[in-house]
Amino acid sequence: MVAAAVLNHQLRAGGGLLHRLRRHQAAAWRLQCKPVCASTELELNHWLQAVPWRGEWPRAVLADHQTRGQGQRGRRWEAARGGVWISAALPWDASGGHADMLGLIVALALAERLEQEGLPVRIKWPNDLLIDSRKLAGLLPRLVFRGGRLRMVRIGIGLNVANPSPMGAVALRELLPHGRARRDFWTVEVLRALGRVQTLANRPEVVRLGIENRLWAHxxxxxxxxxxxxxxxxxxxxxxxxxxxxxxxxxxxxxxxxxxxxxxxxx
Missing domain, CATH: 2.30.30 (SH3 type barrels.)
Structure with missing residues (x-):
């Protein structure tokens, strides 16, 4: 692990996020932070086109507010301020792991981080995290191929933290003591969860059992x-x-x- 993030000129997050990344020994990232954008997925697309992917660093686009977030099958939704809205691109070691379990791998890694706060997380197969049947987080996994070879994995994550939660959903501010539902803290936790993807991918049986133990229903x-x-x-x-x-x-x-x-x- 590298003890600092590699930030590009578009970073707007200030020193707090960088300090937390250094303090918690988070993996090195190239980050772009947007006060507002249509979609972090679109911003990541533009970044990858402008600066071609070389696989040397994982990248992530973070937004305070999304006006046209992208969900499953192109569904659009607005992501209000206060939540963690991230689209990331990560290298993938094709020699090991099940890439087709990407969404489940990230779901398990993020569930483990939430459970450290005492939250009873359940995973609604394949891509949602629930608390008492209410949606806390959603994931959008993507695999990018070129010439039949897996080139990178991409994952979009939306985590309700201090934002107003829509009908049927829940935010961390409703579940945690005051001061524990901070967006900067949970941004780091999401990045740390993403940093575990390749490790868990090489342990598919651990992932399978971990998901089964957290399934939302019988x-x-x-x-x-x-x-x-x-x-x-x-x-x-x-x-x-x-x-x-x-x-x-x-x-x-x-x-x-x-x-x-x-x-x-x-x-």
Whole structure:
């Protein structure tokens, strides 16, 4: 681990974030911080186009406020001030790990950090973190290939901290004592969780068991057929394993296609 962040000329976060990164021995990052932007995903796209990816440093774009955040399948949403809104690009060691479990790997790493604050986190397969059935964080994993080779992994993260939480969601300010729901602290925690991605990717069985121990439910309803299935656990590739009596099923995405666990973006 490198004890400092590598900051580019667009950094606007001030000294607090850098101090916390140094104090907690966070991995080296190239960061761009935006007071407001349409989408951190779009800003990361522009950055990668302007300064081609060499894989030497992980990169992340952070925003105080997003006006057109990108969710699953291109859904748009507004991310208010007070939350942690990050889009990151990380190198990937293709010699080990399951890239198709990227979203689950990040979910587990972030859940572990939240649990250190005593929070009872549950993971709604494949990409959401819940507290008492209310959404606390969402993840958008992407794999970027070129010429059939995995070039980088990308992950978008939205974590409700001190922002107003929408219907059905919850923010850390509602769960933690005053002073523990600070955006700068949780920005560092998210970056630290991302720093664990490759380590966990090389331990797929640890990830599988960790996710199974935190699954949000014992049963799930097929949104197309209305059938109820018992959740048995995860396959080695992160697929959700289901049964209904003697019948079995394996989902790599929700049947209506609204939540994809894998994005293949050719660049």
């Amino acid at each position: 049963q799930v309803q097929d949104p197309q057929s209305g059938e109820t299935w018992d959740i048995q656990g995860l396959a080695s590739n992160g697929a959700l394993q289901l049964c209904q009596g003697t019948r079995t099923a394996s989902w790599t995405r929700w049947p209506d296609g609204t939540l994809d666990n894998l994005y293949n973006l050719a660049r």
